[in-house]
Amino acid sequence: MYTESLVKLGKVRSEIREIFEYGNQRKAQIGADKVFDFSIGNPSVPAPQSVDDAIIDLVEHFDSVALHGYTSAQGDAAVRNAIAEYTNQRFHTTLTGNHIYMTCGAAASLTIVLNAVLQKDDECIVFTPYFPEYGVFMERTGAKLVEVQSEQGTFQIDFQNLDAAVNEKTKAVIINSPNNPSGVVYTEEKLKQLAAFLEDKQKAYGHPIFLITDEPYRELVYDDTKVPYMICLYDNTFVCYSYSKALSLPGERIGYIAVSPKMTQFEDAYAAVCGSGRALGYVCASSMYQRVIEKCIADTSDISIYKRNRDLLYQALTEMGYECVYPDGAFYLFVRTFGQDAHVFCEKAKEYELLLVPADSFGTPGYVRVSYCVQTKQIEDALPAFRALAENYR
Amino acid sequence: MYTESLVKLGKVRSEIREIFEYGNQRKAQIGADKVFDFSIGNPSVPAPQSVDDAIIDLVEHFDSVALHGYTSAQGDAAVRNAIAEYTNQRFHTTLTGNHIYMTCGAAASLTIVLNAVLQKDDECIVFTPYFPEYGVFMERTGAKLVEVQSEQGTFQIDFQNLDAAVNEKTKAVIINSPNNPSGVVYTEEKLKQLAAFLEDKQKAYGHPIFLITDEPYRELVYDDTKVPYMICLYDNTFVCYSYSKALSLPGERIGYIAVSPKMTQFEDAYAAVCGSGRALGYVCASSMYQRVIEKCIADTSDISIYKRNRDLLYQALTEMGYECVYPDGAFYLFVRTFGQDAHVFCEKAKEYELLLVPADSFGTPGYVRVSYCVQTKQIEDALPAFRALAENYR
Numbered sequence: 194m195y196t197e198s199l200v201k202l203g204k205v206r207s208e209i210r211e212i213f214e215y216g217n218q219r220k221a222q223i224g225a226d227k228v229f230d231f232s233i234g235n236p237s238v239p240a241p242q243s244v245d246d247a248i249i250d251l252v253e254h255f256d257s258v259a260l261h262g263y264t265s266a267q268g269d270a271a272v273r274n275a276i277a278e279y280t281n282q283r284f285h286t287t288l289t290g291n292h293i294y295m296t297c298g299a300a301a302s303l304t305i306v307l308n309a310v311l312q313k314d315d316e317c318i319v320f321t322p323y324f325p326e327y328g329v330f331m332e333r334t335g336a337k338l339v340e341v342q343s344e345q346g347t348f349q350i351d352f353q354n355l356d357a358a359v360n361e362k363t364k365a366v367i368i369n370s371p372n373n374p375s376g377v378v379y380t381e382e383k384l385k386q387l388a389a390f391l392e393d394k395q396k397a398y399g400h401p402i403f404l405i406t407d408e409p410y411r412e413l414v415y416d417d418t419k420v421p422y423m424i425c426l427y428d429n430t431f432v433c434y435s436y437s438k439a440l441s442l443p444g445e446r447i448g449y450i451a452v453s454p455k456m457t458q459f460e461d462a463y464a465a466v467c468g469s470g471r472a473l474g475y476v477c478a479s480s481m482y483q484r485v486i487e488k489c490i491a492d493t494s495d496i497s498i499y500k501r502n503r504d505l506l507y508q509a510l511t512e513m514g515y516e517c518v519y520p521d522g523a524f525y526l527f528v529r530t531f532g533q534d535a536h537v538f539c540e541k542a543k544e545y546e547l548l549l550v551p552a553d554s555f556g557t558p559g560y561v562r563v564s565y566c567v568q569t570k571q572i573e574d575a576l577p578a579f580r581a582l583a584e585n586y587r
Numbered sequence: 588m589y590t591e592s593l594v595k596l597g598k599v600r601s602e603i604r605e606i607f608e609y610g611n612q613r614k615a616q617i618g619a620d621k622v623f624d625f626s627i628g629n630p631s632v633p634a635p636q637s638v639d640d641a642i643i644d645l646v647e648h649f650d651s652v653a654l655h656g657y658t659s660a661q662g663d664a665a666v667r668n669a670i671a672e673y674t675n676q677r678f679h680t681t682l683t684g685n686h687i688y689m690t691c692g693a694a695a696s697l698t699i700v701l702n703a704v705l706q707k708d709d710e711c712i713v714f715t716p717y718f719p720e721y722g723v724f725m726e727r728t729g730a731k732l733v734e735v736q737s738e739q740g741t742f743q744i745d746f747q748n749l750d751a752a753v754n755e756k757t758k759a760v761i762i763n764s765p766n767n768p769s770g771v772v773y774t775e776e777k778l779k780q781l782a783a784f785l786e787d788k789q790k791a792y793g794h795p796i797f798l799i800t801d802e803p804y805r806e807l808v809y810d811d812t813k814v815p816y817m818i819c820l821y822d823n824t825f826v827c828y829s830y831s832k833a834l835s836l837p838g839e840r841i842g843y844i845a846v847s848p849k850m851t852q853f854e855d856a857y858a859a860v861c862g863s864g865r866a867l868g869y870v871c872a873s874s875m876y877q878r879v880i881e882k883c884i885a886d887t888s889d890i891s892i893y894k895r896n897r898d899l900l901y902q903a904l905t906e907m908g909y910e911c912v913y914p915d916g917a918f919y920l921f922v923r924t925f926g927q928d929a930h931v932f933c934e935k936a937k938e939y940e941l942l943l944v945p946a947d948s949f950g951t952p953g954y955v956r957v958s959y960c961v962q963t964k965q966i967e968d969a970l971p972a973f974r975a976l977a978e979n980y981r
Contacts, residue, residue: 194704194794194795194851194852194855195703195704195852195855195856195858195859196702196703196704196705196706196728196859196862196863198862198866199702199703199858199859199862199863199866200855200858200859200862201858201862202858202861202862202863202865202866203857203858203859203860203861203862203863203865204858204862210659235652235656235657236652236656237652238652239650239651239652240651240655245646245647245651248642248646249643249646249647252639252642252643253639253643256633257633257634257639257835258629258630258631258632258633258835260838261634261835261836261837261838261839262629262630262837262838263629263837263838264838265604297691297840297868297869297870298870300868300869300870301868301869301870302868303868304866304867304868305868308590308593308727309589309590309593310588310589310590311590312590326865329865329866330866330868332866333702333727333866333867334590400588401588441651441652441655442655443655443656443657443870444654444655444656444657444658444871444873444874444875445655445873445874445875446691446870446871446872446873457588458588458589461588461589461594462589463597464589464593464594464595464596464597464598465589465590465593465594465597466597467596467597468590468592468593468594468595468596468597468598469590469593469596469597471596471597471720471723472592472593472596472698472723472724472726472727473698473727473867473868474691474694474695474696474697474698474699474724474867475691475694475695476691476692476694476695476837476840477838477840478840479838479839479840479873479876480838480839481838481839482873
């Protein structure tokens with residue numbers, strides 16, 4: 194009667210949301226400051242003042258009919274040009290507004306690209322740990338998601354595993370660096386190796402293999418970490434960018450797709466993106482938020498707060514004996530569980546009022562995700578609980 | 588290489604946009620006040636002051652992290668409750684927030700519902716004239732769009748034609764009242780007849796036939812025209828609502844789906860909507876605009892301007908000998924062409940600097956759409972051109 198696969202998707206309870214709801218109940222029982230919720234990946238730092246200023250300026254001074262009116266489906270031309278120019282300055286690319294397609298955030302960017310390039314029985318490779326919604330975003334294509342295990346411990350790309358997984362059906366590869374949930378940033382060396390590997394495979398199979406980069410965390414990197422821009426390294430790249438984390442606007446749904454100027458049959462690629470957006474019901478990204486982006490193009494929220502949280506949490510947990518992946522970016526700490534079963538570990542953690550997310554659904558059993566996009570005080574207050582949890586396993 | 592059907596969709600030039608672009612060129616040549624562009628369906632009346640006030644109030648006084656943070660996928664609970672209560676007051680329904688799913692506008696509402704209920708080889712009925720994007724919104728489902736010709740002249744539902752089109756594959760029917768492009772509002776009598784007809788067919792075929800109402804123009808009705816609320820008349824109704832026209836916010840993409848509380852297997856229906864939204868890449872509707880809607884729930888733009896335009900244009904054109912469908916709603920006048928071919932007629936109209944849209948792509952050859960969401964002065968200035976065009980055909 195209803196589309197069965199979609200009914201099923203709609204009924205799956207999100208594990209993260211269930212933990213979050215448990216946390217809210219528990220806070221009501223024992224007090225908010227006694228529960229240490231590290232489950233949700235919602236930015237805890239407010240949008241920069243420039244975003245508020247831009248909104249108010251637009252509402253007060255921009256013609257209302259134009260401000261809130263339709264833009265073209267690919268987005269306002271001035272906004273797209275501004276993004277292209279800014280990207281060219283940062284990464285020495287040769288983008289124009291005609292390579293950019295504005296979207297309702299990274300989820301929309303990914304779904305539009307996946308529908309544009311994947312057909313029934315194609316395969317799309319993802320590296321563990323990976324955001325489980327990738328499988329959902331390709332549901333309408335009939336293609337198959339193929340997991341490739343990353344290098345143990347570092348969670349960089351394991352090329353032996355990748356080589357074993359690629360075959361003539363491989364149509365696309367998704368990378369997510371900085372990574373949710375591990376915080377790992379791929380090194381330039383590894384990414385160059387990936388580009389060379391995919392070039393070889395394209396030749397071997399005689400068709401393009403598209404690289405899709407999921408980049409909501411690009412700006413959230415610490416110290417002098419560099420996040421290479423894949424359009425510079427590999428021609429068949431679609432960049433799926435979002436301002437959700439960079440500007441703390443996850444609920445406003447604003448981002449874009451950058452289609453590499455050197456993409457195979459570029460015109461068809463860009464047309465497929467436009468057609469995909471139409472077929473998925475996207476008319477345009479929010480016309481007002483497009484213009485907010487234009488005004489705030491080089492801004493970010495105060496990332497230093499996440500860095501402070503990372504340093505505090507990483508240092509404290511490793512000192513307590515936790516095995517943590519060192520996160521160069523994003524706002525997650527990826528922690529090996531004591532004992533094999535992450536669900537058992539997370540239940541035990543609840544006894545200490547610590548709410549953590551088992552990473553099984555990310556394709557990496559034996560790990561938990563600790564979101565440090567929280568108030569720094571919550572981390573400080575939670576340290577004795579983390580210590581007690583570790584001691585419980587001694 | 589790329590998904591062929593989507594490449595094709597992405598390459599189709601929109602006829603309306605081409606006319607609009609021609610208009611812009613022509614204005615540059617001979618002056619903006621000399622070109623009478625009636626091609627675009629973009630609200631010409633600004634959003635009400637209450638929308639601006641709501642945005643500024645939210646930015647200045649609502650916590651930034653919460654304002655711009657994710658809402659649940661189905662939308663903020665308080666917003667959904669407010670919409671349910673307001674709808675109950677207006678239409679004596681028994682909705683709660685759990686029957687509402689917030690969307691990025693009517694296109695998203697429709698695409699989500701169509702994917703939720705249509706599977707490969709199902710058929711979905713539309714009545715001429717109809718918005719041609721309906722076919723695009725069902726592209727990913729593999730279902731077939733079936734056109735049913737409406738009553739000549741009135742463009743009300745023709746039940747003989749409908750009966751001839753319905754068969755056991757019929758899974759859904761879309762209605763759009765007030766209608767784009769005819770401005771026709773279905774009478775309560777016709778809608779009750781439709782409900783009874785569909786009830787019969789459901790029994791005959793032993794499966795639900797879903798009624799999908801596309802309602803962006805619900806608030807744009809004139810004089811004492813009533814737009815019956817289909818959830819009151821037919822249990823298996825999905826209402827696809829949008830604030831694009833009511834609040835002049837088409838670029839912001841905000842609307843909702845109301846799933847009838849009496850829908851067959853309601854829980855599965857609502858789950859299919861949620862799953863469909865996820866699979867199409869929608870995470871949530873704009874969190875800020877959801878809250879704007881809550882604050883402006885009973886407001887509209889100044890609709891009286893459209894009524895003034897309608898009265899002026901309808902009266903003048905009928906006096907000149909044009910055969911026009913009397914529009915009770917929306918902001919379009921549907922005009923029979925002199926001569927059979929609407930494209931030829933529109934080319935002739937261009938000689939008088941009148942930019943009109945041939946209605947062939949809406950499934951009704953021999954008609955043009957005249958959008959009167961323009962400055963009233965444009966209509967006044969254009970009347971001599973309309974007169975000269977008519978005289979040309981004498």
